[in-house]
Amino acid sequence: MPMQIKVAIVNEGEWGSVKREEGTYDTFASDLEKYLTEATWSDGDKRAKVKVVKNSEEALSWLQNAGAMIFVTRGMLWKAKEIAQKHRHIRVVLFTGLIPEREVIFAEKGYLNREQIVAIVLG
Numbered sequence: 781m782p783m784q785i786k787v788a789i790v791n792e793g794e795w796g797s798v799k800r801e802e803g804t805y806d807t808f809a810s811d812l813e814k815y816l817t818e819a820t821w822s823d824g825d826k827r828a829k830v831k832v833v834k835n836s837e838e839a840l841s842w843l844q845n846a847g848a849m850i851f852v853t854r855g856m857l858w859k860a861k862e863i864a865q866k867h868r869h870i871r872v873v874l875f876t877g878l879i880p881e882r883e884v885i886f887a888e889k890g891y892l893n894r895e896q897i898v899a900i901v902l903g
């Protein structure tokens with residue numbers, strides 16, 4: 781039986797013109813939680829145990845140095861990078877509405893469809 785992966789969704793911070801009180805971050809975090817909670821292995825077992833948390837400290841405590849941590853805003857890029865460096869056993873993912881300029885963009889070529897490729901390359 782495959783193991784469940786613990787996933788902490790960090791619902792903290794904001795970036796640019798999107799303000800936390802608008803509810804956009806809460807909605808996105810909720811959608812992520814739903815998608816990941818519903819993901820199953822081929823035998824029907826759940827792939828992840830998912831929890832939305834208020835900050836990265838709560839996430840680290842819950843993950844206990846294993847699993848994945850998701851940030852829902854580019855405003856937490858500094859923290860995501862710090863955690864990725866200090867906690868090598870945690871997969872760190874940051875979702876953003878805008879790809880950072882003047883930085884290398886990493887894109888896994890095996891999983892992208894045409895629309896995603898165009899969006900990444902052409903913006």
